[in-house]
Amino acid sequence: xxxxxxxxxxxxxxxxxxxxxxxxxxxxxxxxxxxxxxxxxxxxxxxxxxxxxxxxxxxxxxxxxxxxxxxxxxxxxxxxxxxxxxxxxxxxxxxxxxxxxxxxxxxxxxxxxxxxxxxxxxxxxxxxxxxxxxxxxxxxxx
Amino acid sequence: xxxxxxxxxxxxxxxxxxxxxxxxxxxxxxxxxxxxxxxxxxxxxxxxxxxxxxxxxxxxxxxxxxxxxxxxxxxxxxxxxxxxxxxxxxxxxxxxxxxxxxxxxxxxxxxxxxxxxxxxxxxxxxxxxxxxxxxxxxxxxxxxxxxxxxxxx
Numbered sequence: 001x002x003x004x005x006x007x008x009x010x011x012x013x014x015x016x017x018x019x020x021x022x023x024x025x026x027x028x029x030x031x032x033x034x035x036x037x038x039x040x041x042x043x044x045x046x047x048x049x050x051x052x053x054x055x056x057x058x059x060x061x062x063x064x065x066x067x068x069x070x071x072x073x074x075x076x077x078x079x080x081x082x083x084x085x086x087x088x089x090x091x092x093x094x095x096x097x098x099x100x101x102x103x104x105x106x107x108x109x110x111x112x113x114x115x116x117x118x119x120x121x122x123x124x125x126x127x128x129x130x131x132x133x134x135x136x137x138x139x140x141x142x
Numbered sequence: 143x144x145x146x147x148x149x150x151x152x153x154x155x156x157x158x159x160x161x162x163x164x165x166x167x168x169x170x171x172x173x174x175x176x177x178x179x180x181x182x183x184x185x186x187x188x189x190x191x192x193x194x195x196x197x198x199x200x201x202x203x204x205x206x207x208x209x210x211x212x213x214x215x216x217x218x219x220x221x222x223x224x225x226x227x228x229x230x231x232x233x234x235x236x237x238x239x240x241x242x243x244x245x246x247x248x249x250x251x252x253x254x255x256x257x258x259x260x261x262x263x264x265x266x267x268x269x270x271x272x273x274x275x276x277x278x279x280x281x282x283x284x285x286x287x288x289x290x291x292x293x294x295x
Contacts, residue, residue, distance in 0.1 A: 046173070048169055049200045080173060083246040083247035091242040111185075111186060112189050115193070116246075120250060
Protein backbone atom coordinates (compact mmCIF):
# COMPACT_ATOMS: atom_id res chain seq x y z
CA UNK A 1 0.00 0.00 0.00
CA UNK A 2 1.42 3.37 -0.97
CA UNK A 3 1.75 6.10 1.60
CA UNK A 4 2.68 9.70 0.77
CA UNK A 5 6.21 10.42 1.83
CA UNK A 6 7.18 13.15 4.22
CA UNK A 7 10.40 15.08 4.40
CA UNK A 8 10.89 15.13 8.11
CA UNK A 9 11.44 11.48 8.71
CA UNK A 10 14.77 10.14 9.80
CA UNK A 11 16.62 8.13 7.17
CA UNK A 12 16.58 4.42 7.89
CA UNK A 13 19.74 3.61 6.01
CA UNK A 14 21.35 1.98 9.03
CA UNK A 15 18.58 -0.56 9.29
CA UNK A 16 19.53 -4.09 8.35
CA UNK A 17 17.62 -5.76 5.56
CA UNK A 18 17.93 -9.41 6.44
CA UNK A 19 14.97 -11.32 5.03
CA UNK A 20 14.62 -13.89 7.81
CA UNK A 21 15.39 -14.07 11.48
CA UNK A 22 16.79 -17.38 12.60
CA UNK A 23 16.61 -17.60 16.36
CA UNK A 24 18.27 -20.24 18.45
CA UNK A 25 15.84 -22.70 20.08
CA UNK A 26 13.99 -20.83 22.75
CA UNK A 27 15.59 -17.63 21.55
CA UNK A 28 14.48 -14.59 19.68
CA UNK A 29 15.22 -13.37 16.17
CA UNK A 30 14.83 -9.65 15.53
CA UNK A 31 15.05 -8.13 12.08
CA UNK A 32 14.58 -4.49 11.12
CA UNK A 33 13.38 -3.59 7.68
CA UNK A 34 11.56 -0.80 5.96
CA UNK A 35 8.16 -0.80 4.26
CA UNK A 36 7.19 2.37 2.40
CA UNK A 37 9.68 4.30 4.49
CA UNK A 38 8.32 3.03 7.80
CA UNK A 39 10.46 1.02 10.19
CA UNK A 40 9.16 -2.52 10.71
CA UNK A 41 10.66 -4.64 13.48
CA UNK A 42 9.93 -8.31 12.83
CA UNK A 43 10.31 -10.71 15.72
CA UNK A 44 10.57 -14.49 15.49
CA UNK A 45 10.67 -17.07 18.26
CA UNK A 46 9.59 -17.17 21.89
CA UNK A 47 9.19 -14.10 24.10
CA UNK A 48 9.64 -15.16 27.71
CA UNK A 49 11.35 -13.84 30.84
CA UNK A 50 14.75 -14.40 29.30
CA UNK A 51 14.11 -12.93 25.86
CA UNK A 52 11.66 -10.13 26.68
CA UNK A 53 14.50 -7.66 27.43
CA UNK A 54 15.82 -8.15 23.88
CA UNK A 55 12.36 -7.40 22.49
CA UNK A 56 12.04 -4.32 24.68
CA UNK A 57 15.47 -3.05 23.69
CA UNK A 58 14.80 -3.56 19.99
CA UNK A 59 11.47 -1.74 20.13
CA UNK A 60 12.67 1.19 22.22
CA UNK A 61 15.69 1.56 19.92
CA UNK A 62 13.29 1.48 16.98
CA UNK A 63 11.15 4.20 18.53
CA UNK A 64 14.28 6.31 19.03
CA UNK A 65 15.16 5.82 15.39
CA UNK A 66 11.75 6.69 13.95
CA UNK A 67 11.51 10.19 15.27
CA UNK A 68 8.11 11.66 14.51
CA UNK A 69 6.76 8.52 12.84
CA UNK A 70 4.96 5.38 13.85
CA UNK A 71 6.96 2.21 14.33
CA UNK A 72 5.60 -1.21 13.35
CA UNK A 73 6.27 -4.31 15.42
CA UNK A 74 5.52 -7.52 13.54
CA UNK A 75 4.75 -10.40 15.93
CA UNK A 76 3.11 -12.70 13.38
CA UNK A 77 5.87 -15.33 13.66
CA UNK A 78 6.23 -15.23 17.44
CA UNK A 79 5.44 -18.69 18.81
CA UNK A 80 5.17 -17.82 22.50
CA UNK A 81 4.34 -14.62 24.39
CA UNK A 82 4.39 -14.70 28.18
CA UNK A 83 3.70 -12.02 30.76
CA UNK A 84 7.23 -10.62 30.54
CA UNK A 85 6.62 -10.05 26.84
CA UNK A 86 3.29 -8.38 27.58
CA UNK A 87 5.07 -6.05 29.98
CA UNK A 88 7.61 -5.18 27.29
CA UNK A 89 4.79 -4.35 24.86
CA UNK A 90 2.92 -2.22 27.40
CA UNK A 91 6.02 -0.29 28.41
CA UNK A 92 7.15 0.27 24.82
CA UNK A 93 3.65 1.38 23.84
CA UNK A 94 3.63 3.89 26.69
CA UNK A 95 7.01 5.27 25.68
CA UNK A 96 5.87 5.54 22.06
CA UNK A 97 2.63 7.30 23.00
CA UNK A 98 4.53 9.76 25.19
CA UNK A 99 6.52 10.75 22.11
CA UNK A 100 3.43 10.73 19.91
CA UNK A 101 4.98 7.98 17.81
CA UNK A 102 2.46 5.17 17.93
CA UNK A 103 3.75 1.62 18.21
CA UNK A 104 1.66 -0.47 15.81
CA UNK A 105 1.70 -4.13 16.70
CA UNK A 106 0.90 -6.70 14.01
CA UNK A 107 -0.55 -9.89 15.45
CA UNK A 108 -2.44 -11.46 12.54
CA UNK A 109 -4.50 -14.34 13.89
CA UNK A 110 -1.39 -15.77 15.55
CA UNK A 111 -2.98 -17.52 18.51
CA UNK A 112 0.03 -17.80 20.86
CA UNK A 113 0.33 -14.01 20.64
CA UNK A 114 -3.27 -12.83 20.55
CA UNK A 115 -4.41 -15.21 23.30
CA UNK A 116 -2.40 -13.70 26.20
CA UNK A 117 -3.14 -10.19 24.91
CA UNK A 118 -6.88 -10.81 24.96
CA UNK A 119 -6.92 -12.75 28.22
CA UNK A 120 -5.24 -9.85 30.02
CA UNK A 121 -7.42 -7.21 28.34
CA UNK A 122 -4.50 -5.60 26.57
CA UNK A 123 -6.33 -5.61 23.24
CA UNK A 124 -7.86 -2.37 24.56
CA UNK A 125 -4.45 -0.88 25.32
CA UNK A 126 -2.17 -1.96 22.47
CA UNK A 127 -2.59 -0.77 18.89
CA UNK A 128 -3.15 -4.04 17.07
CA UNK A 129 -3.22 -4.66 13.33
CA UNK A 130 -3.81 -7.73 11.21
CA UNK A 131 -1.05 -7.20 8.67
CA UNK A 132 2.09 -5.15 8.19
CA UNK A 133 0.47 -3.52 5.16
CA UNK A 134 -2.50 -2.47 7.27
CA UNK A 135 -0.21 -1.05 9.97
CA UNK A 136 1.92 0.83 7.47
CA UNK A 137 -1.09 1.97 5.48
CA UNK A 138 -2.78 3.45 8.53
CA UNK A 139 -0.81 6.61 7.86
CA UNK A 140 2.14 8.28 9.40
CA UNK A 141 0.41 9.95 12.27
CA UNK A 142 -1.91 8.88 15.03
CA UNK B 143 10.58 -34.71 52.89
CA UNK B 144 8.46 -33.54 55.82
CA UNK B 145 4.81 -34.24 55.31
CA UNK B 146 2.36 -31.60 56.40
CA UNK B 147 -1.37 -31.36 55.94
CA UNK B 148 -2.21 -29.71 52.67
CA UNK B 149 -4.52 -26.74 52.78
CA UNK B 150 -6.17 -28.16 49.68
CA UNK B 151 -6.18 -31.92 49.68
CA UNK B 152 -4.69 -33.56 46.67
CA UNK B 153 -7.46 -35.30 44.81
CA UNK B 154 -5.38 -37.36 42.52
CA UNK B 155 -2.64 -39.64 43.76
CA UNK B 156 -1.29 -40.32 40.27
CA UNK B 157 2.45 -40.03 39.92
CA UNK B 158 3.41 -37.04 37.77
CA UNK B 159 3.96 -37.59 34.07
CA UNK B 160 6.81 -35.10 34.19
CA UNK B 161 8.97 -34.21 37.18
CA UNK B 162 11.85 -31.76 36.66
CA UNK B 163 14.19 -29.86 38.93
CA UNK B 164 13.95 -26.38 37.45
CA UNK B 165 17.22 -24.84 38.54
CA UNK B 166 19.47 -25.09 35.46
CA UNK B 167 16.52 -26.29 33.35
CA UNK B 168 15.45 -23.65 30.83
CA UNK B 169 11.88 -22.42 30.92
CA UNK B 170 11.70 -22.96 27.16
CA UNK B 171 12.31 -26.67 27.83
CA UNK B 172 9.42 -26.74 30.32
CA UNK B 173 7.17 -25.31 27.61
CA UNK B 174 8.31 -28.03 25.24
CA UNK B 175 7.62 -30.70 27.88
CA UNK B 176 4.04 -29.42 28.11
CA UNK B 177 3.63 -29.57 24.32
CA UNK B 178 5.06 -33.08 24.29
CA UNK B 179 2.78 -34.21 27.10
CA UNK B 180 -0.29 -32.87 25.29
CA UNK B 181 0.61 -34.32 21.92
CA UNK B 182 -2.89 -35.72 21.52
CA UNK B 183 -4.43 -32.28 21.94
CA UNK B 184 -4.38 -29.31 19.62
CA UNK B 185 -5.35 -25.68 19.52
CA UNK B 186 -5.95 -23.20 22.25
CA UNK B 187 -5.86 -25.73 25.07
CA UNK B 188 -2.21 -26.48 24.34
CA UNK B 189 -1.40 -22.76 24.11
CA UNK B 190 -3.11 -22.19 27.45
CA UNK B 191 -1.29 -25.07 29.09
CA UNK B 192 2.07 -23.81 27.83
CA UNK B 193 1.24 -20.29 29.01
CA UNK B 194 0.15 -21.43 32.47
CA UNK B 195 3.19 -23.63 33.00
CA UNK B 196 5.48 -20.84 31.86
CA UNK B 197 3.92 -18.34 34.23
CA UNK B 198 4.15 -20.64 37.26
CA UNK B 199 7.76 -21.52 36.48
CA UNK B 200 8.65 -17.90 35.73
CA UNK B 201 7.12 -16.82 39.05
CA UNK B 202 9.19 -19.43 40.87
CA UNK B 203 12.34 -18.13 39.19
CA UNK B 204 11.55 -14.48 39.85
CA UNK B 205 10.13 -14.66 43.35
CA UNK B 206 10.93 -18.11 44.70
CA UNK B 207 14.02 -19.86 46.01
CA UNK B 208 15.88 -23.00 45.00
CA UNK B 209 15.29 -25.86 44.92
CA UNK B 210 12.53 -25.41 42.38
CA UNK B 211 10.66 -28.38 40.99
CA UNK B 212 7.94 -28.64 38.34
CA UNK B 213 5.49 -31.50 38.00
CA UNK B 214 3.04 -31.99 35.15
CA UNK B 215 0.29 -34.55 35.52
CA UNK B 216 -2.66 -35.40 33.33
CA UNK B 217 -5.37 -36.29 35.84
CA UNK B 218 -9.05 -37.15 35.98
CA UNK B 219 -8.89 -39.67 33.14
CA UNK B 220 -7.25 -37.22 30.78
CA UNK B 221 -9.68 -34.40 31.46
CA UNK B 222 -7.33 -32.06 33.31
CA UNK B 223 -3.70 -31.03 33.32
CA UNK B 224 -2.31 -30.29 36.78
CA UNK B 225 0.82 -28.16 36.95
CA UNK B 226 2.68 -27.95 40.25
CA UNK B 227 5.73 -25.83 40.95
CA UNK B 228 7.61 -26.11 44.25
CA UNK B 229 10.10 -23.65 45.62
CA UNK B 230 11.71 -23.10 49.01
CA UNK B 231 10.36 -19.61 49.65
CA UNK B 232 7.37 -19.38 51.99
CA UNK B 233 6.28 -16.19 50.23
CA UNK B 234 2.85 -16.60 48.72
CA UNK B 235 2.05 -15.56 45.17
CA UNK B 236 0.48 -12.14 45.46
CA UNK B 237 -1.56 -10.56 42.72
CA UNK B 238 -1.04 -6.90 42.08
CA UNK B 239 -2.53 -4.30 39.86
CA UNK B 240 -0.73 -4.63 36.54
CA UNK B 241 1.15 -1.70 35.07
CA UNK B 242 4.06 -1.03 32.74
CA UNK B 243 6.39 -2.97 35.02
CA UNK B 244 4.39 -6.20 35.08
CA UNK B 245 1.78 -7.94 37.18
CA UNK B 246 0.05 -10.01 34.49
CA UNK B 247 1.46 -13.48 35.17
CA UNK B 248 -1.04 -14.37 37.89
CA UNK B 249 -3.87 -12.80 35.91
CA UNK B 250 -3.10 -15.17 33.05
CA UNK B 251 -3.05 -18.14 35.39
CA UNK B 252 -6.24 -17.03 37.11
CA UNK B 253 -8.17 -16.53 33.91
CA UNK B 254 -6.97 -19.67 32.14
CA UNK B 255 -7.04 -22.15 35.02
CA UNK B 256 -10.15 -24.02 36.06
CA UNK B 257 -8.69 -23.60 39.53
CA UNK B 258 -5.37 -22.74 41.13
CA UNK B 259 -3.86 -22.16 44.53
CA UNK B 260 -0.90 -22.79 46.77
CA UNK B 261 -0.05 -25.12 49.63
CA UNK B 262 2.55 -24.63 52.34
CA UNK B 263 4.68 -27.59 53.34
CA UNK B 264 7.43 -27.85 55.90
CA UNK B 265 10.33 -26.65 53.81
CA UNK B 266 8.68 -25.45 50.64
CA UNK B 267 5.47 -24.31 49.06
CA UNK B 268 3.66 -25.61 46.03
CA UNK B 269 1.87 -23.31 43.62
CA UNK B 270 -0.48 -25.33 41.44
CA UNK B 271 -2.96 -24.77 38.67
CA UNK B 272 -5.29 -27.01 36.75
CA UNK B 273 -6.45 -26.65 33.18
CA UNK B 274 -9.51 -28.39 31.76
CA UNK B 275 -8.39 -30.25 28.66
CA UNK B 276 -11.87 -31.07 27.40
CA UNK B 277 -13.71 -27.74 27.66
CA UNK B 278 -12.00 -24.77 26.05
CA UNK B 279 -13.32 -21.43 27.19
CA UNK B 280 -13.70 -22.28 30.86
CA UNK B 281 -12.46 -19.61 33.20
CA UNK B 282 -12.47 -20.25 36.91
CA UNK B 283 -10.89 -17.64 39.12
CA UNK B 284 -9.28 -17.75 42.51
CA UNK B 285 -10.99 -15.60 45.14
CA UNK B 286 -7.70 -14.16 46.38
CA UNK B 287 -7.23 -12.41 43.03
CA UNK B 288 -10.17 -10.13 43.74
CA UNK B 289 -7.96 -7.07 44.07
CA UNK B 290 -7.18 -7.20 40.38
CA UNK B 291 -10.83 -6.84 39.48
CA UNK B 292 -10.44 -3.15 40.24
CA UNK B 293 -7.81 -2.78 37.58
CA UNK B 294 -8.62 -0.26 34.95
CA UNK B 295 -6.43 1.26 32.34
